[in-house]
Amino acid sequence: MELERIDLSALELSEQRHTALVAEIVRQSGQELTRRAGGSSAIIFLGTWARPALAAAAVLAAVCGTMLARTSSTDMQPGSGIAEALGVPTTTTELLAANATPTVGYMLAAEEDTQ
């Protein structure tokens, strides 16, 4: 059997004390609240700045995508582009494009190309 509840209400915060404590806590939190209010303003500012920047990036990506799609793979010639820029001999790129096994003649021609 449980004994009756003990009246501990004298230990409770009085209404007056409660009000004073709330006010004191909010007062001491003022600096942090101000910091947070400032921080949220900065985030809103960055957000408004980021929106047009993202929109511009999206437009740029769409334009680039369209241009790439229009470039047909048949337009690319062996020996042109990156291989040529890297100095790969024309005969070698022709060989690769044809997926053929190099012959002695090809190798000699390639040797001549590099010279």
Add this chain to the structure above:
Amino acid sequence: MGLNENEGAGVPVGVKQGDDVFLVQRSRAGDADAYSELVRRHLSGAYAVALSELGDTRDAEDAAQDAFIQALERLEECRDPSKFGAWVRTIARNRARSLGRRKRVRQAEPLESAYDAAGPSDPSKDAERRELRRHLEAALDTLKPVQRQVIVLHDLDGMKHGEIALDLGIPEGTVRSHLHFARRALREKLGHIYQRGELSDGTGTN
């Protein structure tokens, strides 16, 4: 910004103004009114938890106050804002334990001036209350820590046995046992006050 202005701050859809979730969101954005309301709602609970740890009302006030200041600084860590009350009680408990361990001397009395500034109440009743508080604190001090926690959380804060069991991580039967012995011990210590009729029993037996 007032609480009735539901503008900005990313308030989630479906959240009613005045909910703890809404208040936490507003507080994260630096809304002083919102945080003031959160403190007003949950101060008594945090204070009760701190008192259950410390057994001293002034230290409990300090711990509760520290808990709310720390809670604001760590508000992003409150993963479920609907449980802000439970979260701040945990912080209050940790603050109280830390305070209890250090047994530090109170460095400042800023609250006293705030208390006085709130205006005088009935001086005779205040004196009587202070006297009762002193007796109760002395009696609580004689209990084992877990008994003090259980009786304060139950008889002052109004928590149920099951809630206390969950809170303290002990079986519900153990909570009932501690409550029984704590009440008996306090009744013995405070017998003279009961006889004078200054401290009446509360209602209910659970």
